[in-house]
Amino acid sequence: MFKSEYLKRVYAGVESRNPNEKEFLQAVKEVLESLEPVVEANPKLEANGILERIVEPERQIFFRVSWVDDNGKVQVNRGFRVQFNSAIGPYKGGIRLHPSVNASVIKFLGFEQIFKNSLTGLPIGGGKGGSDFDPKGKSDGEIMRFCQSFMTELSKHIGADTDVPAGDIGTGAREIGFMYGQYKRLRNEFTGVLTGKGLTYGGSLARTEATGYGVCYYTEEMLKCMKNDSFKGKTVVISGSGNVAIYATQKATELGGKVVALSDSNGYIYDPNGVNLDVVKQIKEVERGRIKEYVERVQGAEYHEGCSGIWTIKCDIALPCATQNEIDENSAKTLVKNGVIAVAEGANMPSTPEAIEAFQSAGVLFGPAKAANAGGVATSALEMSQNSMRYSWTFEEVDAKLKDIMVNIFHNSYNAAKKYGMEGNLLAGANIAGFEKVADAMLAQGIAY
């Protein structure tokens, strides 16, 4: 637990003010633990209440979203937008549509986003939103009516210079399109208020690929600098089969790795020949089907029920790209026993604290989410820049900037950890490097909220 009295007091305050919000408390605790040496070296942080302020969202908006389903029945969901920190730029972060969404989930994601966005080096603050709406099995009409109702309220709180939402679990190009259309209709404004837009109406090339590609650029740099190694010839396991997993698979394969497994919340596929991404894309992006359909189309592949079994597959590199806490201590120990050399998090907070401890104590290279998956939001910020300029860069230009950003994130995190005597601890380094910029901006701007 904490050594510093200041950190103890701040964390106790967070616990008492946010009881039962286990994901939020998990995310806060991890960051505060990393900040121990920083707090000790900088008394100004306590004197200015920086930590008390950074753990409390600037603004939280919870709202009713009512819509009519295809049977004419009225449905009611709960909408969320947490505007966590605007010290270094407009609030920025995705919208998650999943039945598990609640205040704790959105707050943990918004809190993580503060430090991730800071690490990108671009001027974006931290925020997150979503709803407990379940897009699975809904018609396009139902999705559209939900998105329009959601945006009708959300539009009052966002703007291109205020708060810029984007995709996350359950929110892809289709949902962003419906939300953008509704915002424009309500405000009569064509601005970069959302990112992840379609290419015909202001979207950036390479945004679709960015998170998955970014995870691999980060991992490649981590392998190169810390182990003089690379993806070449490595066996890779990637969980999930959504946006992040698909483009991580593509880039890992391009870099010479062999991706042998993917999953969804029901189970996982194992393909010893390396997954055929065209088949996966057809199932997931075109047909919106389930990953188990893969084995009906590709010979030699197996399907297993239960998603956590994917971590029993022997691999050199593991990229969890599905959801929070998907790797527990047991799964981590199994990966270690099977010889994993690197783990980089495409999803947000996919490893439990015990799993992280198991990786780090075994000397496995561990790239934490807020560094490894920052390529998505970084490219969103590049989309904002292009929208402001009313201009668009080529795929190659955006991809080159993305790669540069991921390489810098690795080095900034590595150097921050080293500066505070924790060389090689990329988790502490990412938390510290992300925090320092935000804290500096908060100190400069005075205390008003």
Ligand code: NDP
């Ligand atoms: P998608 O909705 O495209 O895909 C999510 C995938 O994860 C699906 O395969 C889904 O399976 C699986 N999944 C979701 N919930 C669970 C669960 N409880 N157990 C097991 N599998 C689950 O989302 P993304 O690919 O965009 O997001 C994946 C992760 O990456 C999330 O943690 C997200 O926050 C993070 N992320 C996303 C970014 C982006 O740009 N999109 C940027 C940075 C991070 P099923 O279909 O069965 O639900």
Ligand code: 2IT
């Ligand atoms: O978790 C994340 O960083 C995202 N879902 C992407 C957010 C964004 O604004 O692009």
